[in-house]
Amino acid sequence: MSDSKQDKGVSVVSETVCQEVMGRSDAFTAVENVFSAMAKDTAYNFPVIREAIGHADALYGFKSGFDRDGMVLGLKSGGYWPGNIEKGLTNHQSTVILFDPDTGKLKSLVGGNYLTAVRTAASSAVSIAHLARKDAKVLGMVGAGHQSTFQLRAAVEQRDFEKVVCWNFHPEHIPNLEAVAKELGLPFESVTREELCAQADVIITITSAFEALIEKDWVKPGTHIACMGTDTKGKQEVDAKLLTVAKVFTDELAQSITIGETQHAVAQGLIKESDITPIGEVINGTKPGRTSAEEITVFDGTGVGLQDLAVASVAADLAEAKGLATYFNL
Structure with missing residues (x-):
């Protein structure tokens, strides 16, 4: 990560920006690469936490992992709220949080709803291709x-x-x-x-x-x-x-x-x-x-956490390169 990029602070990539920058080809490549890394044991998923929270019939949890090949570290936090559709919201809600693997510093916050759909489709597409x-x-x-x-x-x-x-x-x-x-x-x-x-x-x-x-x-x-x-x-x-x-x-x-x-x-x-x-x-x-x-x-x-981290990392890079990310400092 360059000093200039670090100076900008933590990047935020919204759902709208994710839809604008992340296409199927990029998602396919990201998922294919992370499956390859998993098979080489250079990327691994941490244990999944998934719980019913006892409110709104919701399931909430975390998926996390580290990809040494892609140098991606982070977690996806979110779950399933069955009543959301009546509120005009997507039932599945999630956010991906990325950290700098070299320092542990917070790097990016990325909307996870669109990316979850794209990475799931990319996964089946990879299976069809191979x-x-x-x-x-x-x-x-x-x-x-x-x-x-x-x-x-x-x-x-x-x-x-x-x-x-x-x-x-x-x-x-x-x-x-x-x-x-x-x-x-x-x-x-x-x-x-x-x-x-x-x-x-x-x-x-x-x-x-x-x-x-x-x-x-x-x-x-x-x-x-x-x-x-x-x-x-x-x-x-x-x-x-x-x-x-x-x-x-x-x-x-x-x-x-x-x-x-x-x-x-x-x-x-x-x-x-x-x-x-x-x-x-x-x-x-x-x-x-x-x-x-x-x-x-x-x-x-x-569906593994490393898929989410892979596509979120690509989306963050694309958004930052195109000047579509926003930034804040903790």
Whole structure:
């Protein structure tokens, strides 16, 4: 960090500025790089704290970590307030706090709401880039909430998709996703879950389900599935038996087997931790990804703090370089 940059004090990057400076390409690169660093053990997440606060039905917590490759240290603080939507606010609220790894001094405060959506979409996009068949043509979306639009935009940049098929528990939300597909010039069809599996070459699940939405026998050979909604103990999006016939990858093993999609298959003894490969190993070329056109691949995207820190650091750098950050001194 230069002296001139230090003299400005602590940078503040608002939600609006994050949306202005942080694009999907930058997010993809940041997430891919941090997955690579995690696999090399040069970046690591600290234990997650997540608690019900006993007020407003809110869940609140911290995710933190240190990336030695990117020299990023900090934490994401925030959670889920289910009543916010009625107040015109996003249910998920978060802020990223970055520190100077050399001194421990506060460096930046960065809005985390938009970045959380962007980094989650980047995570599934990284999995598609490294694991989906090159000739994948149909994208299946299980879930049509707010996050699904970010997922769709990021996914279509990884393969030459010709069609989008969708299922959502609340059908009235599907037109929001359909509008994005049409904007992207892609035909869109609302289908049953079984029909979605029959058509899709790539499936993204982005729901808050606590039961399997996709059955093992529905999934055709060669499919890549990115499970992006399971991030809490008890949540589940796909049949645990599906993982016995798939090649399974994740962002972080510790979270995958405790709060991620693999928690159920591991608990039932259907697969072992050693059957799960960190996607960073594939990115680094130390472990194989897809090895045949017939393989079913599953990515368990649990969401780790290092993803938030990576995109927040890039957003802060871009905002500062473009003169869009504000500053204060403690």
